[in-house]
Amino acid sequence: MxxxxxxxxxxxxxxxxxxxxxxxxxxxxxxxxxxxxxxxxxxxxxxxxxxxxxxxxxxxxxxxxxxxxxxxxxxxxxxxxxxxxxxxxxxxxxxxxxxxxxxxxxxxxxxxxxxxxxxxxxxxxxxxxxxxxxxxxxxxxxxxxxxxxxxASSVRLLVHSLERLRRGGRIGGAAALLGSALAVKPVLHVQDGQVEPLERVRTASKAIARLQALTVENHDNLPEWAGGVDIAVQHVDAGERAQGLARTLADALSTKVETTRLSATVASHVGLGTIGVAMVPRIAD
CATH class of the missing domain: 3.40.50.10170 (Rossmann fold)
Known part of the structure; x- marks a missing residue:
């Protein structure tokens, strides 16, 4: 076929x-x-x-x-x-x-x-x-x-503002963070098809460190059927930070990590400076 x-x-x-x-x-x-x-x-x-x-x-x-x-x-x-x-x-x-x-x-x-x-x-x-x-x-x-x-896939995002998500109606449960968004760097994830809050971190550098730690944690707890992972660090106008995170993850996990830009449509909803990590386990044959 x-x-x-x-x-x-x-x-x-x-x-x-x-x-x-x-x-x-x-x-x-x-x-x-x-x-x-x-x-x-x-x-x-x-x-x-x-x-x-x-x-x-x-x-x-x-x-x-x-x-x-x-x-x-x-x-x-x-x-x-x-x-x-x-x-x-x-x-x-x-x-x-x-x-x-x-x-x-x-x-x-x-x-x-x-x-x-x-x-x-x-x-x-x-x-x-x-x-x-x-x-x-x-x-x-x-x-x-x-x-x-x-x-078994995961997507986590560090956004600098929730405003674009709010305007586009894609904010999901992350709306709960709107009142304190100026004081924090929201780390979000996709859960059940919606953008939901995961953590609130005070600085961008700490938020990127959390993205790294959460990705390593996921990697260490892959399903039994997994035979490796596909990982991409994605970004909107944040190439240097994305490449730095990708290099760190590649070294920590001893695997290839792609660096890509989020599509124009997704970028319009998450805004400038967004960095995200997508991880999808592979199936061992």
């Missing part, structure tokens, strides 16, 4: 990974100061960073079902017998709903997966599904392994 993998642009997948694994990415839309653009290589994080610095209005919208249908038709024309379409948390966006609507008209079966997470946790999941499909696993096996990895 030839299984194609589709995701959306919030997965923050670097171009080389998308190309290497043949993953089709459906872009979300951004509206900056009244100008609508489709997220992509030409309209990316730099564009949003500039807008955030200028403090102009930014909003985002999910892809229309027709965008997913085109992706599914493209995959079918390329020889796919089935499609796995994995997307950012349905609790944060209607993207998965658009994918489900398109799936009803797809020329081949589409299995839409709500990742219940964001960023490179979604990206790593899409890559793992593509690898499993390339190894000849059937669609049920690929889906089972994908769900197992997603259930």
């Amino acid at each position: 030839n299984i194609a993998v589709v995701t959306d642009s919030t997965a923050s997948l670097p171009h080389e990974l998308r190309t290497e694994h043949g993953i089709v990415v459906v872009p979300l839309h951004l509206v900056v100061d009244g100008q609508e653009q489709v997220e992509g290589d030409d309209v990316g994080t730099d564009w949003v960073v500039d807008a955030l610095r200028r403090k102009v209005d930014i909003s985002t919208s999910r892809p229309a079902p027709v965008s997913f249908l085109r992706a599914y038709e493209q995959a079918a024309k390329g020889g796919a017998d089935a499609i796995i379409s994995v997307h950012l948390s349905a609790a944060m966006s209607g993207t998965a709903d658009s994918a489900r609507s398109a799936a009803l008209e797809s020329p081949v079966p589409v299995h839409v997966v709500d990742s219940r997470t964001i960023g490179m946790a979604v990206g790593f999941a899409a890559v793992s599904a593509s690898r499993d499909a390339a190894a000849g696993r059937d669609v049920d096996d690929v889906l089972e392994r994908l769900e197992r990895r997603l259930d």
Whole structure:
């Protein structure tokens, strides 16, 4: 069986990974100061960073079902017998709903997966599904392994302000921190598909140290079935700090750690200076 993998642009997948694994990415839309653009290589994080610095209005919208249908038709024309379409948390966006609507008209079966997470946790999941499909696993096996990895994944974020999350309605339980946000550096995590508070730390350096410690703790308590991990340090206009954290984690865990920028859409909701760590266990074969 030839299984194609589709995701959306919030997965923050670097171009080389998308190309290497043949993953089709459906872009979300951004509206900056009244100008609508489709997220992509030409309209990316730099564009949003500039807008955030200028403090102009930014909003985002999910892809229309027709965008997913085109992706599914493209995959079918390329020889796919089935499609796995994995997307950012349905609790944060209607993207998965658009994918489900398109799936009803797809020329081949589409299995839409709500990742219940964001960023490179979604990206790593899409890559793992593509690898499993390339190894000849059937669609049920690929889906089972994908769900197992997603259930054990973690995403933690250090944001400098909760204002962007509040404006976009993606704040979840972290709204409880709004009253004291000026006095702390909120460390957040994604839990049950929502952005929730994890800890409150007084300084950015201590918050980054907590991100490091929590990641090491997770690594030391991987599921029995795990055969390593995929880790990415993600950021919005905080490259030096992100690279420093990635080097520290790589040394501490003796494993490769990717450094990537969060997608333009995610960046618009979390704001400048955000640093996050995504960890997804691998399945030992």
